[in-house]
Amino acid sequence: METLSEIQLPGPEKKGLFQRLREGLAKTRSALAGRLDNLVLGKKEITEEVLDELEEILFTSDIGVATTQHLIETVRKRVARKELKDADLLKSAIRQEIMDYLRVPSLPVPQPGPGEPMVIMVVGINGVGKTTTIGKAAHRMIKEGKSVMLIAGDTFRAAAVEQISVWGERTGAEVVKQGTGADPSAVVFDGLSAALSRKTEVVIIDTAGRLHTKVNLM
Structure with a gap:
């Protein structure tokens, strides 16, 4: 039975868009996760200083200005409502917020x-x-x-x-x-x-x- 690989054009192909995108996102994800780990290391509460540093990390992590502003605004509201108090939970909260932000309805x-x-x-x-x-x-x-x-x-x-x-x-x-x-x-x-x-x-x-x-x- 013929497979897709059997109908490839001859010659080596460059990395496709999605492969390059996946590799780029992997680097961004790894760097962001490491900086978030360092941010909450040894901290128990989410202070204003932590939030300011979080904002700087997000702005310099290539996830976009609009995304960063949305994440910071959401986290600040959750902290103000006492929904998010433990610094150790900040990383998982950011992860969930990013997933929710990127989720789009199927059309x-x-x-x-x-x-x-x-x-x-x-x-x-x-x-x-x-x-x-x-x-x-x-x-x-x-x-x-x-x-x-x-x-x-x-x-x-x-x-x-x-x-x-x-x-x-x-x-x-x-x-x-x-x-x-x-x-x-x-x-x-x-x-x-x-x-x-x-x-x-x-x-x-x-x-x-x-x-x-x-x-x-x-």
């Missing part, structure tokens, strides 16, 4: 209307693995019995169109493409028109989208 996946394809447009900074992710997603959906079309909307980067074509050949997905330098909007329009006429179930659009400031690449 339903928008479903296409009758006779319309599910359209997925992939954007992201250069080198995070957009094209590889498109190939893996196409492979999985085709294995699930869906018809898939890939649209080569990245007409800016050299070899981007060719890479999408390779993924189309390897996964069995149909590919709509033009040459490098073509108008990406025109390519996408042609692809969506073809998908509607052929009743394709899933359309995945590759783009040259990098950052919100790079409007010309979209």
